[in-house]
Structure formats: structure tokens, C-alpha cells
Amino acid sequence: HWGYGKEDGPSAWHRQYPVAKGNRQSPIDIIPDEARRDSSLGPIFLKYDRCTSLNISNNGHSVVVEFNDSDDRSVIQGGPLDNPYRLKQFHFHWGEKGCEGSEHTVAGIGYASELHLVHWNAVKYKTFEEAATAPDGLAVLGIFLELGDDHRWLHMITDALYMVKFKGSSTDFKGFNPKCLLPSNLHYWTYLGSLTTPPLHESVIWIVLKESIVVSDKQLGMFRLLQFSGEEDGRRMRMENNFRPPQPLKERLVRSSN
Ligand SMILES: COc1cc(C[n+]2ccc3cc(OS(N)(=O)=O)ccc3c2)cc(OC)c1OC
Numbered sequence: 110h111w112g113y114g115k116e117d118g119p120s121a122w123h124r125q126y127p128v129a130k131g132n133r134q135s136p137i138d139i140i141p142d143e144a145r146r147d148s149s150l151g152p153i154f155l156k157y158d159r160c161t162s163l164n165i166s167n168n169g170h171s172v173v174v175e176f177n178d179s180d181d182r183s184v185i186q187g188g189p190l191d192n193p194y195r196l197k198q199f200h201f202h203w204g205e206k207g208c209e210g211s212e213h214t215v216a217g218i219g220y221a222s223e224l225h226l227v228h229w230n231a232v233k234y235k236t237f238e239e240a241a242t243a244p245d246g247l248a249v250l251g252i253f254l255e256l257g258d259d260h261r262w263l264h265m266i267t268d269a270l271y272m273v274k275f276k277g278s279s280t281d282f283k284g285f286n287p288k289c290l291l292p293s294n295l296h297y298w299t300y301l302g303s304l305t306t307p308p309l310h311e312s313v314i315w316i317v318l319k320e321s322i323v324v325s326d327k328q329l330g331m332f333r334l335l336q337f338s339g340e341e342d343g344r345r346m347r348m349e350n351n352f353r354p355p356q357p358l359k360e361r362l363v364r365s366s367n
């Protein structure tokens with residue numbers, strides 16, 4: 110199975126997932142000076158007020174909070190999107206030290222972590238699975254985390270991590286609204302890309318926020334208490350460095366909101 114180690118990590122994924130060498134892979138290094146400012150790109154709107162979080166779980170690659178996506182109660186819309194996309198889950202990627210851990214980089218600079226809010230096009234497709242294989246099926250909002258003071262709301266997630274320490278563990282996680290994890294400014298870069306983990310489907314409209322949020326090293330350190338491995342697995346494998354490095358931009362254009 111795939112992972113982030115030497116043998117099963119990102120450089121080996123192409124063997125089982127040949128699309129890893131495709132033309133619209135993610136993440137990428139975003140170069141602000143080369144992004145095209147596009148006046149037709151309006152603001153994005155995050156309508157999360159009626160969102161319903163369900164559970165938090167450890168899937169052996171990250172910690173994931175899933176939402177009820179049976180109707181349009183929580184959606185992202187506007188910006189490069191032709192219609193609303195439904196929030197399905199969010200998860201994080203992080204490193205073992207503060208200078209790397211994000212998946213996207215900005216002019217070669219990495220952040221300590223990156224939050225992905227995964228949405229799917231329920232107008233055109235019947236299920237997440239179907240959308241996940243369509244070129245306009247998913248919209249993932251990427252938010253950079255940098256180190257500084259404690260984030261005032263992140264404790265709501267880090268306080269629950271001890272309950273999902275091992276791969277395959279899950280627990281109720283109701284009443285969490287990810288709006289509290291957004292930066293004050295929603296200016297963004299956008300480009301066409303892929304899932305950053307296997308199956309690496311080239312089905313993602315990426316929206317990466319320019320402004321990062323600030324979390325403390327103590328808070329991020331709590332994520333490193335998670336394990337890649339299951340409770341019964343002999344070898345303990347601390348969950349860290351679960352990020353894919355930037356992929357070739359190929360013929361793509363990165364656009365910038367105003
Ligand atoms: C619920 O069924 C699925 C769950 C998942 C779970 N999943 C796997 C990998 C993912 C990678 C993601 O990539 S990222 N890091 O770019 O956000 C986002 C959501 C993901 C969700 C994937 C599927 O097919 C792609 C599924 O349909 C079979």
C-alpha cells in the first residue's frame with residue numbers, strides 16, 4: 110500500500126498510479142509574479158453556517174473531519190467555480206519541523222502545514238466518488254499554517270487527536286464549523302490540478318489562499334502524536350511529513366484573484 114516512507118512514498122506512487130506523471134498533478138510551486146491577475150475571477154464565498162460535522166478519524170495518512178454532504182448545507186461557490194461545491198471533509202498535511210510540511214510552496218518557500226477543505230460538484234455528479242474522477246469534480250481550498258502564537262480555535266481539533274491516535278480509529282466530532290480556521294482575507298490563487306494522494310485523480314480545481322493562519326509549534330506538535338500505523342501494528346510510526354512535494358507545472362497557468 111502507499112505511504113510517505115522511502116519505499117512507498119511519493120517517488121514510488123507512479124508504479125501503481127501512473128497518473129502521478131500526468132499533466133495536471135498537484136501540488137505545485139506557486140510563483141506569485143508569474144500568476145495572471147484575472148479580473149473575471151470574483152471572490153469566493155464559503156457558506157458553512159449550516160455545516161454538520163460528523164466525525165474525526167485517522168485514515169493512516171492524515172486526520173480527517175467528515176461532514177454531512179447529503180444536501181447543500183455547506184458549500185463553496187464563486188471564484189473560478191461555475192456552481193456550488195459541497196463540503197465533504199477537511200484534513201491536514203504537516204512536517205517534522207517548522208520550515209516544511211505544506212504541499213504547495215510559494216516561490217519555493219514551504220509552510221509548516223497545509224489544511225485542505227475538500228468539496229465536490231453535486232450539481233453535475235451524483236456521488237463524491239463519481240465527482241472525484243471528473244475534471245471539474247472537486248474543489249479543494251488550501252490554507253497555509255505558519256508557526257507563531259496559539260490558534261484560538263485549533264485546540265478544538267488538537268484536543269480530540271488522542272482519541273484517533275492509531276490508523277483506523279474514528280470518533281464523533283459534532284458541531285465543528287471550519288469557518289473558525291479561515292484567515293481574514295480570502296484572496297487566492299487558482300489552477301487545475303489533482304488529488305495530492307493516491308489515487309491522484311486529475312479532478313481538482315485548486316483554490317489556495319494567499320493569507321496563512323498562525324498556529325503554535327505546541328499545537329502542531331499534537332498532530333505528530335498521531336500514528337501512521339494501527340494499534341496492533343508492532344512498529345510505531347509517528348505521523349509526520351505526510352506531504353507530497355511540488356509537481357511539474359507543465360502547460361498550466363496559475364491565476365490570481367484581485
Ligand atoms: C468515499 O469514497 C472515496 C473516498 C476517497 C477518500 N479520499 C482519498 C484521497 C483523497 C485525496 C485528497 O486529496 S487532497 N490532499 O488533494 O485533498 C482529497 C480527498 C481524498 C479522499 C477517495 C475516493 O475516490 C477518489 C472515494 O471513492 C472511491
Ligand SMILES: [Zn+2]
Nearest residue numbers: 200202225305
Ligand atoms: Zn490534502
